[in-house]
Amino acid sequence: MGCWVKLKSSNWAFPTAVLSLYGFFANCRIAEPFLAPYLIGPYKNISEEVVTNYLFPIWTYSYLAFLFPVFLLTDFLRHKPLIVIQALFLVSNYVLLCFAPGLLAMVFLEIHYAVVTATEVAYFSYIYSTIPHENYQRATGYLRSAMLFGYTSGAGLGQVLISLAGLNYFYLNAITLGVVSVAFLISFWLPMPQGSMFFKGRKTASLGRQSQQVVPGKTDRPDETALDEEGASSGKQKMECDDDAGWCSRKNVFSAGHLLWQSFRESYSSRHLIYWSLWWALATAGYTQIVNYIQLMWNHIEPSASSSVYNGGVESACSLVGAAAAFSVGYIKVNWSVWGELALGSFSAIGAGAVFLTGLTSNIWACYAGYALFKSCYMLLITITTFQIAANLSMECYALTFGINTFVALSLQTIMTLIFVDGATLGLDIVTQFIIYGIYHALISVLFLIRGTYTVCTKRSTPEPPDNLPKERKDPVQVIHDTPF
Known part of the structure; x- marks a missing residue:
């Protein structure tokens, strides 16, 4: 009990x-x-052609429709409600x-799953709106590890239950229903963040950034540190009340839009960042498409009705x-500003x-x-890409x-799905x-x-010019991506 209170x-x-x-x-x-x-x-009892x-x-189209509104709502509602959803x-x-039963129910299933994937941004x-800046790296590592361990454990357990225990697919779904129900209950334990980055908590985020830039002992407003550290202080409560009172005002919306625009300009402030982001977008589109349809490829080669399945x-x-x-990325000593793009091209070829x-x-x-080789190459490269982008930007950006x-x-x-997959257009086989x-x-x-x-x-023939990007960054965060987010 004492450990829980301390935590x-x-x-x-x-x-x-x-x-x-x-x-x-x-x-x-x-x-x-x-x-x-x-x-x-x-x-x-749905045919392979209908599923493909x-x-x-439907999931792809719904995901695209939900993504941008959910991104704005995540910051506006301060994250926790979206995680509960x-x-x-x-x-x-x-x-x-x-x-x-029935195809219509599975259509709703795909729409529901689109909401799940769109809210992953929350x-x-x-965590970045809840904890101090100096703990970002450790917290990120814990969260990524938890996701990976959960996915690996679930897939491995599913295979054991199929191959050794002889359970059918219905019972696997029933067990999974119980597991995700536990996740639903845990989501209510999350503390509500005191502010958001762009909307209601914009002032709080600004104060946090200002306090990091002020030299100790030189600040004209020493109470800002207390406001950041003590959420129950009267000053912070007053600030939050002021924010809540004007959450839908034109000034608040304009300020949020201005801050979003400033963050956008910083995010794509150099060619280096643009090229890394371009690879991220191009490769992730193909990766997600392959992950979504790989089970259908496996079923095409070895139909599950007549052979053992080792998907898990x-x-x-x-x-x-x-x-x-x-x-391994964290232990590779490479000048990524010189060799990074060549590494992207080489491993993309593999x-x-x-x-x-x-x-x-x-x-x-x-x-x-x-499939294993392709997925390994993508995870290696997306880790390098994520760090190269995050190392040169503030967390808000x-x-x-x-x-x-x-x-x-x-x-x-979505374009690939519409042209090559959708039955209303080409409807190509797997x-x-x-x-x-x-x-x-x-x-x-x-x-x-x-x-x-x-x-x-x-860069090897000419001296590298001084980089005007932020220098104060931490060591690479071990980031594992197994979804579009």
């Missing part, structure tokens, strides 16, 4: 611990690696999977291999080859290996950059789709190989 009294440990616990249970989705066999099999060309595209829709997602940005084991192993690849292998092989184990890059990636993914995804990643690799070669030749 709750900490200004960063308690929200970090609760959010990490939530992240574990929310991502421990035991049945997720077996979604396609469950929909195509006798439980839902009609059902899955995410957990609620996770629960309703598995209620539909377990108990709702999970990623909540493969996903669990891929996460661990990808985590090891991403973890990933493109892996996608071609996945799409062209008729051997399920070769398909598994290709990083959150905005994260949202914009994700929106661009999702827009590209093999042809993966060949196109391989060509797409090959083009990305060529683009960055050319750009990287030019950068290496230019």
Whole structure:
């Protein structure tokens, strides 16, 4: 009991611990690696063509529709309500999977899941509005580790229950319903942030940034530190009341828009940041498309109705291999400003080859290996990219950059879905789709190989000019991305 009180009294440990616990249970989705066999099999009895060309595209379109409004609402409502909504829709997602029959129910399922993925921005940005700046790196590492451990544990447990215990897919979904229900209950434990970055808590965020820039002993307003550290002080309560009173005023909205514009300009203030963000958006669009449809490729090669399914084991192993690849980034001594773009092009080429292998092989184990190699390359590169962007931006700008890059990636993914996947247009079969995804990643690799070669030749032949980007940054944060966010 004493340890719990001590944890709750900490200004960063308690929200970090609760959010990490939530992240574990929310991502421990035991049945997720077996979604396609469950929909195509006798439980839902939906054809592979309908799942590929009609059902899955609904998620992409809905996700795009929800992403930008959710991004603004996340900051406006101060994060916690959106996390609670995410957990609620996770629960309703598995209620539909377990108990709702028919294609129409699965359409609602895809829309519900779009809400879940769109609200992930609240999970990623909540902690930065709650804890002190000096704890960002440690908290981020804990949150990413919790998500990865939850996903790996869920996928591995699902495979054990299928292969050893002989459970069918319905019981996997029922167990997952219980797990995400625990996440829903945990979400209520999260403390409500005192302010937001752009809207109601804009003044609070500004004070926090000003207090970091003031030299100790030289400030004209010493009470600002007390306002940041003591949320119950009368000064802060008055400030929050003033903010609440004018939350919908034209001045408040204009100020929030002005701050968003300033953050946008900082986020894309140099070519270096623009190129890294471009790779992020291009590669994430292709990665998300492949992750979404890989189960259908596996089912095409080895139909689940007539063979053993190892989706959970493969996903669990891929996460661990990808985590090891991403973890190694923190120990690689490379001048990324010189060699980074060439690395993006080189590993993108390996990933493109892996996608071609996945799409062209008729051997399920070769398909598994290709997918593992592709996912490892992406996790390695997205970790490098994330750090290169975050190391040169303030956290407020990083959150905005994260949202914009994700929106661009999702827009590209929507275009690919609309042209190649949707039954109303080309409606290509799953093999042809993966060949196109391989060509797409090959083009990305060529683009960055050319750009990287030019950068290496230019910077090695001429002295590097002084960088005007912020210098005061921490060591790389071990960031693992397994979703569009």
